[in-house]
Amino acid sequence: AQKITQTQPGMFVQEKEAVTLDCTYDTSDPSYGLFWYKQPSSGEMIFLIYQGSYDQQNATEGRYSLNFQKARKSANLVISASQLGDSAMYFCATLPFGDTGNQFYFGTGTSLTVIP
């Protein structure tokens, strides 16, 4: 099993500022993926960004970037130029790449509020 830790239950950020959401994980799997999902109040899970455990470069997707530090087992999400629409719950997740199924392990989430 894997344990995903998101230590910030709630975060506030000023509009147009950058914010970092923390995520650490504990895994013994040699190969895995790291993901961030956004869940707005409407409930759907929206994929934001993916990082493979063997990827050398940090992933970026538009205003989202993933600060991946493999040795520290850390995969923080950086949102640049925050917008009001970024207010939502954010979940970090790992996905071991194995032969016996591909289940996500999710953290408890961080609630982000963007202040105008």
Place this chain on the structure above:
Amino acid sequence: DSGVTQTPKHLITATGQRVTLRCSPRSGDLSVYWYQQSLDQGLQFLIQYYNGEERAKGNILERFSAQQFPDLHSELNLSSLELGDSALYFCASSGSTGFHGYTFGSGTRLTVV
């Protein structure tokens, strides 16, 4: 639209009843996953099906069962419902190649009263 369709979006039912949640995966995806999101347990993996066969099992109660049909849609059956079963139930699907993660449906919000 993610391509994964879940019905119904909302469901209110009484304790002791049985309900069926339905999921149609994204076109071409063979794997279907079910997750439960509750306030006290967070997001929990329930079960995975791949091309009609059960592939992995998580924290799924014995009162719950699922299946994947030949057309690849899946159903999650919840029986003898309890108040604690109130949650958001997600279905997700994935393909065999390409993006390693998967796409979630918009969920079914179940309220047991």
